[in-house]
Every structure is written in structure tokens, then in C-alpha cells.
């Protein structure tokens with residue numbers, strides 16, 4: 001899960017520098033997500049399978065802002081399902097919730 005390096009504070013963005021790792025000269029990622037296997041973002045608080053939340057939600061990078069949980073607006077997200085399966089969790093139910101007017 002990488003993003004343009006300038007989304008971090010050092011580039012004028014919001015993402016705290018100390019929570020990022022450099023992927024290459026152009027991209028950074030959240031610490032803990034450098035590997036595809038066994039990754040857990042350093043900013044994820046709580047216990048997976050019980051209750052979790054992003055501890056820097058207002059400062060999260062663009063990939064996190066663009067990622068919808070499976071079931072949002074009645075649309076499945078296979079990437080969400082895959083991430084949950086990685087932790088032994090079933091896909092979320094698909095329930096349509098109308099957006100606020």
C-alpha cells in the first residue's frame with residue numbers, strides 16, 4: 001500500500017513522517033505494510049477480529065481514503081474480502097445503506 005511521498009509531512013502532506021517507510025524515490029508506504037505477507041499498518045489500533053480503528057484517520061494517505069469496505073453502498077470489494085480472509089475473517093455482508101442526502 002504505497003502513496004506519493006509528498007503525502008507525508010516532509011513533502012507538505014498530512015501523514016506523519018515517523019509512520020512511513022520509503023519504498024523508492026517517489027513512493028512511501030505506511031510502516032508495517034512494506035511486505036505483502038503478514039502486514040499490519042503501524043497506525044491500526046485495536047485487535048483484529050474484535051474492534052479496530054485507524055489511529056490517524058484524519059491524516060491517512062490517499063489509498064486509505066479511496067478504499068471502501070466491502071458492502072459499502074451495496075458493492076463488494078474483493079480486496080477487502082481478501083484482506084479479511086488473510087486474518088481468517090469472513091467477508092462483510094453486503095448491505096445497502098443510502099448515502100446521506
Ligand code: SF4
Nearest residue numbers: 041043044054060064
Ligand atoms: S486507514 Fe489508517 S490504519 Fe488503515 S492502512 Fe490506512 S493509515 Fe493504516
